[in-house]
Amino acid sequence: MRGEGVTDYIALPLQFTDGTTHATSWTTRHADGFSGEHLTALRAIVAPFARLGEIWALRRTAATLLDTYVGNRAGERILAGQIRRGHAETMQAAIWLSDLRGFTTLSDRLAPEIVVDVLNQYFDCQVPTIRRHGGEILKFMGDGLLAVFPIAKGHGNIGEVCARVLEAAREARANVDAMRYPSGEGVERFRFGVALHIGGILFGNIGGSSRLDFTCIGPAVNLAARLEKIAGRLARTVVASEAFAGACAEGWTDLGEFPVAGLSKAARVYGLAEETPRG
Amino acid sequence: MRGEGVTDYIALPLQFTDGTTHATSWTTRHADGFSGEHLTALRAIVAPFARLGEIWALRRTAATLLDTYVGNRAGERILAGQIRRGHAETMQAAIWLSDLRGFTTLSDRLAPEIVVDVLNQYFDCQVPTIRRHGGEILKFMGDGLLAVFPIAKGHGNIGEVCARVLEAAREARANVDAMRYPSGEGVERFRFGVALHIGGILFGNIGGSSRLDFTCIGPAVNLAARLEKIAGRLARTVVASEAFAGACAEGWTDLGEFPVAGLSKAARVYGLAEETPRG
Numbered sequence: 318m319r320g321e322g323v324t325d326y327i328a329l330p331l332q333f334t335d336g337t338t339h340a341t342s343w344t345t346r347h348a349d350g351f352s353g354e355h356l357t358a359l360r361a362i363v364a365p366f367a368r369l370g371e372i373w374a375l376r377r378t379a380a381t382l383l384d385t386y387v388g389n390r391a392g393e394r395i396l397a398g399q400i401r402r403g404h405a406e407t408m409q410a411a412i413w414l415s416d417l418r419g420f421t422t423l424s425d426r427l428a429p430e431i432v433v434d435v436l437n438q439y440f441d442c443q444v445p446t447i448r449r450h451g452g453e454i455l456k457f458m459g460d461g462l463l464a465v466f467p468i469a470k471g472h473g474n475i476g477e478v479c480a481r482v483l484e485a486a487r488e489a490r491a492n493v494d495a496m497r498y499p500s501g502e503g504v505e506r507f508r509f510g511v512a513l514h515i516g517g518i519l520f521g522n523i524g525g526s527s528r529l530d531f532t533c534i535g536p537a538v539n540l541a542a543r544l545e546k547i548a549g550r551l552a553r554t555v556v557a558s559e560a561f562a563g564a565c566a567e568g569w570t571d572l573g574e575f576p577v578a579g580l581s582k583a584a585r586v587y588g589l590a591e592e593t594p595r596g
Numbered sequence: 597m598r599g600e601g602v603t604d605y606i607a608l609p610l611q612f613t614d615g616t617t618h619a620t621s622w623t624t625r626h627a628d629g630f631s632g633e634h635l636t637a638l639r640a641i642v643a644p645f646a647r648l649g650e651i652w653a654l655r656r657t658a659a660t661l662l663d664t665y666v667g668n669r670a671g672e673r674i675l676a677g678q679i680r681r682g683h684a685e686t687m688q689a690a691i692w693l694s695d696l697r698g699f700t701t702l703s704d705r706l707a708p709e710i711v712v713d714v715l716n717q718y719f720d721c722q723v724p725t726i727r728r729h730g731g732e733i734l735k736f737m738g739d740g741l742l743a744v745f746p747i748a749k750g751h752g753n754i755g756e757v758c759a760r761v762l763e764a765a766r767e768a769r770a771n772v773d774a775m776r777y778p779s780g781e782g783v784e785r786f787r788f789g790v791a792l793h794i795g796g797i798l799f800g801n802i803g804g805s806s807r808l809d810f811t812c813i814g815p816a817v818n819l820a821a822r823l824e825k826i827a828g829r830l831a832r833t834v835v836a837s838e839a840f841a842g843a844c845a846e847g848w849t850d851l852g853e854f855p856v857a858g859l860s861k862a863a864r865v866y867g868l869a870e871e872t873p874r875g
Binding site: 529 | 613614644647648650651654655657658660661662663664665666667674675681682684686700701703704708709711712713715716719720722723724727733735736737738796798800801802803804805806807808809811813814815818857859
């Protein structure tokens with residue numbers, strides 16, 4: 318600090334009403350450093366300043382925690398009272414719907430505490446990868462994970478978005494393949510599946526009385542969920558809808574047409590050429 | 597206030613840093629009312645008091661909002677940094693797992709905004725009823741709702757809890773039966789199903805990076821989910837596991853044994869005597 322012309326320095330504690338102590342630090346470039354008068358003034362400021370600091374810190378913490386638990390950067394808007402029950406936002410996006418194969422059996426077999434730990438290690442295989450590739454995690458549903466990668470209006474960036482999604486899917490696949498969990502005398506290994514699709518999603522605020530949540534709704538989400546189930550039956554890791562595969566430069570293998578509940582027409586499902594079905 | 601001996605009254609505004617204005621009111625029983633000195637002192641207090649008020653209000657709002665979105669009265673503990681990823685709580689409870697029959701088809705058919713509205717009306721048929729009967733909503737999962745009614749250690753109150761749950765189930769059934777939603781030229785009607793069970797649940801904190809959630813884990817939850825599916829196949833509204841039916845004084849109809857994935861033994865499923873299967 319001396320290089321910046323600083324001649325004096327004082328640190329003063331900020332006592333928050335919640336019992337925690339934080340700190341302020343003050344510097345001066347005045348030739349004689351802080352005078353007694355300066356110090357008296359600073360000490361007089363510190364108590365009211367602590368209150369302001371606590372308000373700012375609390376507001377930031379509350380918004381961050383709400384974001385953490387709610388997703389979709391809704392925290393600040395919820396805190397400001399801008400989001401109420403029935404609020405709905407629509408988005409066009411590449412949709413990532415993944416699950417952990419055999420999770421229900423696993424959660425029947427292992428102690429619940431172990432299952433929580435396994436899930437967290439499993440989500441670590443995906444969440445940072447999804448984020449790094451520009452995705453947003455909308456929902457966890459047990460072992461399920463629904464993420465979106467927003468697509469610009471007019472779909473101008475659709476090829477670029479799909480390439481990023483695919484890169485993330487390959488990375489998550491490698492992470493899950495490498496995941497090991499010690500169990501009894503052996504190690505558990507894991508397999509996941511991810512269905513990729515493109516379409517509209519509605520992120521809507523639902524619930525009743527004093528318990529609310531966000532839910533993801535729309536035919537595109539339903540189709541992704543059905544593709545995910547088909548992927549499991551085909552023992553495939555990464556599958557894509559026609560809409561997603563068509564937007565990707567990548568060479569996909571046509572896995573055939575499958576009847577899909579709710580659709581009058583069978584849906585064509587695509588798999589990655591490098592994957593061979595595993596039993 | 598005069599009856600309480602109050603001789604003077606003053607209201608002073610509290611300006612919060614977020615731009616909102618709140619109010620304080622002050623009274624005295626002093627024979628001459630507030631003196632000039634009193635008023636000067638009160639006016640001097642108001643600004644620092646506004647800061648404190650804002651901190652308290654913000655903390656309460658943040659905790660309430662987190663409770664609202666997270667459930668299980670976890671808001672305050674999350675805010676205090678006491679709940680982190682991997683945190684797990686176990687509870688013994690009567691388990692309520694309900695869903696809206698044909699929801700996926702509905703959400704394929706109706707506009708997403710309509711679906712959000714339908715869901716909210718549908719949850720209104722259950723949430724207040726569940727709360728009034730001592731239940732806690734743990735999770736919404738699309739159209740699914742998982743609630744628990746805590747059971748005391750040693751299961752001393754199990755009969756009383758089950759009676760409450762059953763009362764809530766009948767009330768919710770009547771509410772959903774009465775629900776109508778105008779759609780096009782007709783009205784939509786709705787059918788729901790609820791599986792009741794007793795067992796242990798783990799409420800665990802899961803996720804990754806800066807996106808967390810709570811999930812409900814355990815074989816009892818899995819069994820409830822499977823009972824729910826069986827209820828749908830049998831066109832029943834309220835079904836119960838052997839554990840729940842056995843704890844209820846109520847006369848149940850034995851609906852037979854059903855193979856259940858993850859269980860070596862088939863599970864016996866019970867229906868309410870007053871219900872006849874509807875096609």
